[in-house]
Amino acid sequence: xxxxxxxxxxxxxxxxxxxxxxxxxxxxxxxxxxxxxxxxxxxxxxxxxxxxxxxxxxxxxxxxxxxxxxxxxxxxxxxxxxxxxxxxxxxxxxxxxxxxxxxxxxxxxxxxxxxxxxxxxxxxxxxxxxxxxxxxxxxxxxxxxxxxxxxxxxxxxxxxxxxxxxxxxxxxxxxxxxxxxxxxxxxxxxxxxxxxxxxxxxxxxxxxxxxxxxxxxxxxxxxxxxxxxxxxxxxxxxxxxxxxxxxxxxxxxxxxxxxxxxxxxxxxxxxxxxxxxxxxxxxxxxxxxxxxxxxxxxxxxxxxxxxxxxxxxxxxxxxxxxxxxxxxxxxxxxxxxxxxxxxxxxxxxxxxxxxxxxxxxxxxxxxxxxxxxxxxxxxxxxxxxxxxxxxxxxxxxxxxxxxxxxxxxxxxxxxxxxxxxxxxxxxxxxxxxxxxxxxxxxxxxxxxxxxxxxxxxxxxxxxxxxxxxxxxxxxxxxxxxxxxxxxxxxxxxxxxxxxxxxxxxxxxxxxxxxxxxxxxxxxxxxxxxxxxxxxxxxxxxxxxxxxxxxxxxxxxxxxxxxxxxxxxxxxxxxxxxxxxxxxxxxxxxxxxxxxxxxxxxxxxxxxxxxxxxxxxxxxxxxxxxxxxxxxxxxxxxxxxxxxxxxxxxxxxxxxxxxxxxxxxxxxxxxxxxxxxxxxxxxxxxxxxxxxxxxxxxxxxxxxxxxxxxxxxxxxxxxxxxxxxxxxxxxxxxxxxxxxxxxxxxxxxxxxxxxxxxxxxxxxxxxxxxxxxxxxxxxxxxxxxxxxxxxxxxxxxxxxxxxxxxxxxxxxxxxxxxxxxxxxxxxxxxxxxxxxxxxxxxxxxxxxxxxxxxxxxxxxxxxxxxxxxxxxxxxxxxxxxxxxxxxxxxxxxxxxxxxxxxxxxxxxxxxxxxxxxxxxxxxxxxxxxxxxxxxxxxxxxxxxxxxxxxx
Numbered sequence: 001x002x003x004x005x006x007x008x009x010x011x012x013x014x015x016x017x018x019x020x021x022x023x024x025x026x027x028x029x030x031x032x033x034x035x036x037x038x039x040x041x042x043x044x045x046x047x048x049x050x051x052x053x054x055x056x057x058x059x060x061x062x063x064x065x066x067x068x069x070x071x072x073x074x075x076x077x078x079x080x081x082x083x084x085x086x087x088x089x090x091x092x093x094x095x096x097x098x099x100x101x102x103x104x105x106x107x108x109x110x111x112x113x114x115x116x117x118x119x120x121x122x123x124x125x126x127x128x129x130x131x132x133x134x135x136x137x138x139x140x141x142x143x144x145x146x147x148x149x150x151x152x153x154x155x156x157x158x159x160x161x162x163x164x165x166x167x168x169x170x171x172x173x174x175x176x177x178x179x180x181x182x183x184x185x186x187x188x189x190x191x192x193x194x195x196x197x198x199x200x201x202x203x204x205x206x207x208x209x210x211x212x213x214x215x216x217x218x219x220x221x222x223x224x225x226x227x228x229x230x231x232x233x234x235x236x237x238x239x240x241x242x243x244x245x246x247x248x249x250x251x252x253x254x255x256x257x258x259x260x261x262x263x264x265x266x267x268x269x270x271x272x273x274x275x276x277x278x279x280x281x282x283x284x285x286x287x288x289x290x291x292x293x294x295x296x297x298x299x300x301x302x303x304x305x306x307x308x309x310x311x312x313x314x315x316x317x318x319x320x321x322x323x324x325x326x327x328x329x330x331x332x333x334x335x336x337x338x339x340x341x342x343x344x345x346x347x348x349x350x351x352x353x354x355x356x357x358x359x360x361x362x363x364x365x366x367x368x369x370x371x372x373x374x375x376x377x378x379x380x381x382x383x384x385x386x387x388x389x390x391x392x393x394x395x396x397x398x399x400x401x402x403x404x405x406x407x408x409x410x411x412x413x414x415x416x417x418x419x420x421x422x423x424x425x426x427x428x429x430x431x432x433x434x435x436x437x438x439x440x441x442x443x444x445x446x447x448x449x450x451x452x453x454x455x456x457x458x459x460x461x462x463x464x465x466x467x468x469x470x471x472x473x474x475x476x477x478x479x480x481x482x483x484x485x486x487x488x489x490x491x492x493x494x495x496x497x498x499x500x501x502x503x504x505x506x507x508x509x510x511x512x513x514x515x516x517x518x519x520x521x522x523x524x525x526x527x528x529x530x531x532x533x534x535x536x537x538x539x540x541x542x543x544x545x546x547x548x549x550x551x552x553x554x555x556x557x558x559x560x561x562x563x564x565x566x567x568x569x570x571x572x573x574x575x576x577x578x579x580x581x582x583x584x585x586x587x588x589x590x591x592x593x594x595x596x597x598x599x600x601x602x603x604x605x606x607x608x609x610x611x612x613x614x615x616x617x618x619x620x621x622x623x624x625x626x627x628x629x630x631x632x633x634x635x636x637x638x639x640x641x642x643x644x645x646x647x648x649x650x651x652x653x654x655x656x657x658x659x660x661x662x663x664x665x666x667x668x669x670x671x672x673x674x675x676x677x678x679x680x681x682x683x684x685x686x687x688x689x690x691x692x693x694x695x696x697x698x699x700x701x702x703x704x705x706x707x708x709x710x711x712x713x714x715x716x717x718x719x720x721x722x723x724x725x726x727x728x729x730x731x732x733x734x735x736x737x738x739x740x741x742x743x744x745x746x747x748x749x750x751x752x753x754x755x756x757x758x759x760x761x762x763x764x765x766x767x768x769x770x771x772x773x774x775x776x777x778x779x780x781x782x783x784x785x786x787x788x789x790x791x792x793x794x795x796x797x798x799x800x801x802x803x804x805x806x807x808x809x810x811x812x813x814x815x816x817x818x819x820x821x822x823x824x825x826x827x828x829x830x831x832x833x834x835x836x837x838x839x840x841x842x843x844x845x846x847x848x849x850x851x852x853x854x855x856x857x858x859x860x861x862x863x864x865x866x867x868x869x870x871x872x873x874x875x876x877x878x879x880x881x882x883x884x885x886x887x888x889x890x891x892x893x894x895x896x897x898x899x900x901x902x903x904x905x906x907x908x909x910x911x912x913x914x915x916x917x918x919x920x921x922x923x924x925x926x927x928x929x930x931x932x933x934x935x936x937x938x939x940x941x942x943x944x945x946x947x948x949x950x
Contacts, residue, residue, distance in 0.1 A: 067080055093116075217495075241400050552595075625694060711863060769782060777803070
């Protein structure tokens, strides 16, 4: 025994040799535990590395033994026919070591994951396998689950409509499959909403292996996971300003049509300098104006605009540009996706007071208040508050108009969103899928609802939130798989510390990637696409047509119908049969038109005879903003050594080309080749030029994601503290200690506030007496404070002792188990109520802090400073609320039992309409939301709209 202990001590030298029951030794033990925890993790990693070859051999042998057996997957029998290739073993090793394995489509990423999942599941700590949608989570948990169960492990799958007990069982399995949003929401509910330990479902965050890691950690990282409910704030401002903004947009359209006519006149006259300025003005006012788009078909006019745009960046033209902007009602920046109201627009919206739509400079007013010696401290506070209130009112009006302008000018129906059954549903620009339950933030969704004339949902209030980045940083180990990670390798390393390892293919890739075909107009491009489809269809070669939007997919579909070519359509409107449509895309003569959702994770297998025809032909109707999406689409063909072919058809009217491509160089090339109507340019240089444009977009998107993370890092530190405190309340064996800590913290702080910290003023015994008698269950006589000289510390201790004694008398007849539950509840209600209020304040701060940039201040620094002040107030408010709850709660067993009996009716709200996830801002598909109620200390009911937990 002695030698065994000696060996352990060598392994973990931080263990104290003797432990006595003293404060110092307890602190030493805590320190040792944290150090030992790190040592355990290192030892575990060494051991897993040691047994890796044997474990992988077990998995491969298990797969071989399963061959020929039938596995039930999504209700259909499927014959197991998979054994790991050598290159898949390399991928499995990369995943175990916390890397991203970049494997081409069709190389068996799903099977590769079984290797590190099995190995790490042996620790008993639980492994999470994260997929992009629930269909794949369920499919893989049943398909790969057959192998894991054969090897003696348990497998669970998190589904949207599961109850907490069912979720707990799934998380208790050795391996748990689910979507990123389900894992993230369960974390938020466990840490921000569970009222007992039994309501928590997750058991830790050891290892997450993410399938299609780029989709989850990159594409979805710009939108945080939110659990929200209806805010008390009204949606009426959008109704009020809808008509004025519609009128504003109408006036701008009329003005831009006049500008377009002026451009024609100036060009005919030969005044190119003036025509260039007018073109620039037209683009500022309405970048999607039809006449403007037609102008852009002419190489000379494109070059003229490019020249004017470059000149506008120099000081000599700044005054001209400013004057041009002021002649418009508003200015649209399509790249930055913002719309700014100009003076002319402000006068139209508010003829009597155009300044009502500007933000006043409050600095001089605040300085004047501070310098006024006639004002008392309280009067100065009141005056400052009045100025801030006026500022907030002005900012709210400016914000509503700005969001409505964005809705009308930058968000198109069937491109950015669809309207179904009277609801606006966002389309994910990266995947082409409907984002059920997701809402644009900052009032944009309400603005789009106002524009479309559907019911404007109430503004939402955040109850719990975390970004995708910070959720996955919780895991001790993180790894992922995708076919397209190399282009984002820098971001994966910077944000997640994940390196990318390209894995060789099992069979040589025989896909033929043709040069892009570039056309002047969309019409010419679509005609060429249909001609190419007809050519392939005539010989029986299957075609997969990729489009960037619902609108584009329906345009192609209409043209195919006119050509009498049978085809299937897959877009956000018809997504239910996604896997089935995509899996049939390899049939002889098949034509499938799809947005870039294109069934990631679903194989397209070639029918007999298709390989001889050249395999699947992938045609893309435009380049996407991300090179990864292009590569994903190309990767739908030529899987596992099959033949295949891909080609992109693009036009100068495509958004990417208009906003980010080197238009002047492309225009010069068009002229050099003497392009005629319907003719296409095809050159490898064009491919590189388009890729350069894509890199610009990727850099912009990375900047956005990084900015989201920088702001959320501030929230993350606060979240860790609050959730840590909340979990301590849920798990402590002695909640009485938390009650005593609250008493000992709040009372001395209040005494200090009224008696000691008075900025040179005399102690305010009157206010202290008022606070004590209105908050605490004791009655304090003025003579106890004034007649007997006491220091602030002595008064504080006297009050603490009295309150503790009163509390002891109140609870002495309560059963211990009821008392523990009640004491936990009192602190939890305080945390939740104040945290939700804090999140609302943080949302308001985040929304308004961007305007500080106009005052030459860094919004992030301003946000950090004010967020810290709000957090200090939050922690003080939690303690204050908990102290008040202590004596507003049931003071005897009978009253408490009556309160418990009344809670089910409050919790379920039978007479209230359930609010679905369509008014919850999320990044993934989610369940329904039932109104729940928590009894507040005052005896009223605090309404919460929380995710469904049966």
